Amino acid sequence: MKTTTQKLMELYNAMHRFFGPQAWWPGDGPLEVMIGAVLTQNTNWKNVERAIDNLRKKNLIDIEKLVQLDTNELAELIRPAGYFSVKAKRLKNLIHFIHENYGGDLQRFFELSVTQLREELLSVNGIGYETADDIILYAACKPAFVVDTYTYRIMLRHLLISQDDDYMAIKALFEDNLPADVELFNEYHALLVAVGKNYCKKTNPLCEKCPLNPYEHDPNLPEYL
Ligand code: SF4
Incomplete structure (x- = not known):
């Protein structure tokens, strides 16, 4: 049975292979x-x-x-x-x-x-x-995982969190199971945004074309976000 760390890294690697590095954040200084x-x-x-x-x-x-x-x-x-x-x-x-x-x-x-x-x-x-x-x-370039609506939606559909989990619980999912690595947190968040914007839509998620399709998920989970 896979650990949560393995599951999170599988998703990360699949997104990274598919989209390539996102190199956020735009801004000068x-x-x-x-x-x-x-x-x-x-x-x-x-x-x-x-x-x-x-x-x-x-x-x-x-x-x-x-x-x-x-x-x-x-x-x-x-x-x-x-x-x-x-x-x-x-x-x-x-x-x-x-x-x-x-x-x-x-x-x-x-x-x-x-x-x-x-x-x-x-x-x-x-x-x-x-x-x-x-x-x-x-x-500040320090390791804090950023949670947004896309994170919630994708993690919920991938059965890694429950519907009642709040911001801190979702943040802990990443921070407790991944190394405290600024670059990893930066890329992971940006990649989730890319999946959320392009595939994991609020209604009718485009699972068939999504890089996360091979991994356990339930696209029928709530559409309210
Ligand atoms: S496979 Fe489907 S449920 Fe999973 S992230 Fe992609 S669109 Fe969302």
Whole structure:
């Protein structure tokens, strides 16, 4: 009987063979990646890029400058990312937090352990589990597995989690059974997104063409995600 580690690695290897390396995260430098992580919620990456471009053009990828920037002005600049008022407040909260507690020194902040970093990020109003893990993995380059809707859907259909499992339980499935390897976590998440977007649709998953079809799954499991 296969262990969970073997099952997870089988899925990973099949996706990796099929799609090739995904080389996420798009972004230039840790601050920009962190900003992208806040802006990417409920929108696609193209919209995030347009918002980040607006900040770049004004030379605002800078903690000191973002601290000084008026929240409404920030909201206008990140408008392409959607929910711009809420996201502007979240971004300001995060930037202020780093400014006040770490002197605006992102590297100093990122020197914390994964557990401390996560606690600190989650203490910021508006930063949830997924955003915190995105920041830890892609900006701080530390091993935190990012869980999203695609992860939930694919793992559920592949019978590796149950319907009631929450974010932390799904995250533990990966973190407890895979080596704490930044590159592996980075690629694994990106590959799940590729399968989710292209094959594991909410309704009518395209199992026959999917690289994960040879592995045990039940495509008839819930379509509500
Ligand atoms: S599309 Fe089918 S084979 Fe592919 S991940 Fe979803 S359930 Fe698995």
